[in-house]
Amino acid sequence: MGTFKQSHPLKVYLSDISPHSQAILEFFIGSTGGKTFTLVATAAEADAYITDFDYPGSKEHWEAEHAVSAKPCIALSIEDPQNPLVEWVSKPITANALVDAGVSISQKLQKVSSDNQEEESTTETVSRRSFKRPPPLPGLSTTQSPFRKKVLSSSPAIHTAGYTSGNRHHAPVIREVAGQHDDVAVAERPKLEPKVKQTTSTPARPQTSSSVATQQAEEIRDDASTQDNSPARRQVLSVEQIRRRQKLLCGNHENISHSKLKQNEELNYNSENFFLGTLIAGLRLAKQTKQVVQIKFEPHQFYICYDEYLVFSPLEPQSDEYAELCFTRVKPGQVNLHILGSKESNEIKKRIHTDANFTHDLESFIWTSSLLTSRGRVPSTLDCETQYLLKHWPNFTRIENFPFAMKIAARWQKKPYKLSEIAREMDIPIRYVIAFYNGVLGLSLFETKQSKIEQKINIQPPKNKGLIARLFGRLTRNEATS
Amino acid sequence: MSQINRKIIFTGPVGSGKTTAINSISDIDIVSTNQNASDMTQKRKRDTTVAMDYGVIKLGNDEKVHLYGTPGQERFDFMWSILTKGGIGLVLLLDNTRKDSFNDMKFYTNSFKDFIEEHQMVVGITQTDRQRTPSISQYREWLDELGYEAPIFEVDARKREDISLLLQGLLLSLDPGVAE
Structure with a gap:
């Protein structure tokens, strides 16, 4: 492990993380998390890992990696992994918890780095690189885990600027990184520019004059x-x-x-003298009784169904006939209200659902009726x-x-x-x-x-x-x- | 020329129409991160937004208003405080077919409490063509109960004019003299 400077963001490699969580973490690190973390494309460049310990096999994978590289890890999981070698961030993850874990690892790495420098100055025969790194386990390659390939191949190609492939699934381009790890595949993220929609964008219009x-x-x-x-x-x-x-x-x-x-x-005007007065009274009644209320205004019949917030009207509210009905004073006894029984209510509700042409949003109907009356x-x-x-x-x-x-x-x-x-x-x-x-x-x-x-x-x-x-x-x- | 980058945030539960709404109003093809839903989310929606949606309204002279949609799943709520930075207002979309719309409203208004208090919110009720209740009147009562003041409209997230009116409501709430 190289010298670590705490003043720099911690270089992290995302390992065994689902595409969903990876997208979130990449966005976070690309924005406010950027002071604490920086993302690297390969494990070799990283100071530490961020690993989802709930991901199948991830724990074993990291332990194998750690045995080779001795790099610390921020473990994301629901339950505490009880592992002193990792910084645990419990799920659901919060930005603060991630930053705290990053700072903690940075401090530890800084301490190790200082210790290494002291040791180097006294014992020149021991290289820094070999100081913390245990010998590789026999027969274990850093990239042989099937999980890494799985993660890379399913990466959603998220970009830190927030431009992502979205529904147009761009398959990540897999390239070989020479001179690092021979068999490490890295997802190269294609740069995406937002595509301009083919809609007319009219130029700015001056503010309305008061003339x-x-x-x-x-x-x-x-x-x-x-x-x-x-x-x-x-x-x-x-x-x-x-x-x-x-x-x-x-x-x-x-x-x-x-x-x-x-x-x-x-x-x-006095709304009581118009159809509007009865309509409002019917609305109150329907609300109180939770039943369908019928307004009889011969030859028309209206129904207020409060629980569906609908009105069944034989007249189109935008029609001249309805405008005239609203504006004309009603004669005594011309309009009547009835609370329907359950059987009749159910029949009306069925009609409401089948005759959409006669069904109107309650608020819209009252609004228009109020305006046409006034x-x-x-x-x-x-x-x-x-x-x-x-x-x-x-x-x-x-x-x-x-x-x-x-x-x-x-x-x-x-x-x-x-x-x-x-x-x-x-x-x-x-x-x-x-x-x-x-x-x-x-x-x-x-x-x-x-x-x-x-x-x-x-x-x-x-x-x-x-x-x-x-x-x-x-x-x-x-x-x-x- | 310096670019002014301001945002409008779209939030709400899974399936409430955030991606569709942004797509309806954006001047660019929406940049989305929808993925096949792999958990409880799948019950409501085949694919869901995992990071965020992104759209733009261009105002000319390099000036843009960015539209961001939050991921629907609550486990990504740590991103929300990040997304709201530089925001001018919040569009809360609520799916009328969900079991507990009041809880949804409570959860999201609470999550964005500070932002709403500092800026402004507008509420869009979606899927009212599929389910009529709760009514808009009920939503108004809930908003009162939670102590918020915001325009509430029924919207069809697929319709540009609905989303445009929702945004106009947001802007007029921020500044009633905006168009004079």
């Missing part, structure tokens, strides 16, 4: 970027269709003052001076989206705002804030604990970070163009 013209474009773009995610809107809609749908969902008010919102009866109006119960705080984001991948909805959610979760404050701060038409408010109200996603709202009143949302803005721009741009 009216660009804002309109932004509204369309913002909607186009998300419209694909609503289940029933996977078809491509024209700009005119998008505008028309937005009007049904959000109304068409530009900016309305606080006082006007409350004073103008046309801008107010159509830019506010609930008559709204207190315009109240600051609201969003407790949870709506399920944006499944609900019907409209411009600025995600941005409103982000802002409203960070800090409590009045409706008008959000619109002003974001410089957007208030109809989008009203629409978002209505949708969230239907889903009960606002914070109700006053103490939590007060905690966040003085919070300043973080400022725009360059990289985050650029990445956001890239993602939204891609969605809009895809």
Whole structure:
């Protein structure tokens, strides 16, 4: 064994380690473990081994190696191998335990190295190399173990930079290393460059201007970027269709003052007077009873299946007919709720599973129903001076989206705002804030604990970070163009 | 020109769709280390990620955001603290078909506790087309119980638009004024 300098990382050779663990260790040593360890390709170059003692035959293999080279070993195993010659790292392995074992071996090697130097200075007749190394056992080659070959041949070719072969399994190239051990095979790891996908990468787009013209474009773009995610809107809609749908969902008010919102009866609605009121009541009932709840609205019948989080609706929520149903006041006795018995519930559940065209995600259905009912109006119960705080984001991948909805959610979760404050701060038409408010109200996603709202009143949302803005721009741009 | 290297980490249990999600959003073919699963993992997935997945979103001018997926198997959790260095946020994917999704959420939020507190997390629920329960409402309650605040969306890891929205949620949570 050569002179060991503790200031250098410990040179380790991975022996009898499964490809999985080998990949992990290579990554670890290639990153933060690099201060303590450095990987070498052959046992001859190593100061020490790292061996998985739970690997079949590994213990015997290392003992044979040790008999020849006297190199220490970090043994990874579930149980303590009870071997004073090894540094045991118990599984599951932690980074700290590995580093500790490495440091311990380094210290021991340093001590041995110092002892050797002292000895050399007094006894020049004894070579350092032969000092610690016992004579080879007869008939034993360092590379005759079948395990080494097994490990090498199944190596997944992991690279320290994190670029790996992945599903495209590159077989490791086996080459002979001349001048070291005659029969040591080393896996030469092919360098891999990540292959660029054949997708369009559009150049960076300047930030949106606040002018009216660009804002309109932004509204369309913002909607186009998300419209694909609503289940029933996977078809491509024209700009005119998008505008028309937005009007049904959000109304068409530009900016309305606080006082006007409350004073103008046309801008107010009471959900109890609409289908939405019964839908919300049905949802509560279904949640409480854990049974399927039927809403009869002649000639239609809707079913809420809370345990599956689904609604069975004969009308497509994106249809004009459903929009009209939601916006029309119900007459007394026109809508009825029924809790179904077990037999009927099971029949409905079967239909839910077989008639996917009539089945809708519960949240998405309530969200759309809330927006179609409000159509830019506010609930008559709204207190315009109240600051609201969003407790949870709506399920944006499944609900019907409209411009600025995600941005409103982000802002409203960070800090409590009045409706008008959000619109002003974001410089957007208030109809989008009203629409978002209505949708969230239907889903009960606002914070109700006053103490939590007060905690966040003085919070300043973080400022725009360059990289985050650029990445956001890239993602939204891609969605809009895809 | 100096390169800015920031990461987004994808984590979650075996089979939750980390590899697929990265593949959906990455500008390069994902660099993966999937291997045939040889242990309990095999019950859930034929092959599994043993070290990590790697993908990239290119922003132009040599600027990139690296996407790293943690190995699904818990025995490799010592790598997680390494992977999160330089991270801007965490994407936690949870498989809705697993037996104890709450425990999964608890385990992963606890494992990345420090990182989440310093940065931001977003949660994607996968496989909801195969199993509807627990509902997203239930996940929100669990998140409350664990004391975390994060957007939760149902996602299909194969769909770029779902993963894109998930990442947009992450970025907007980091900075609500990001797009203004």
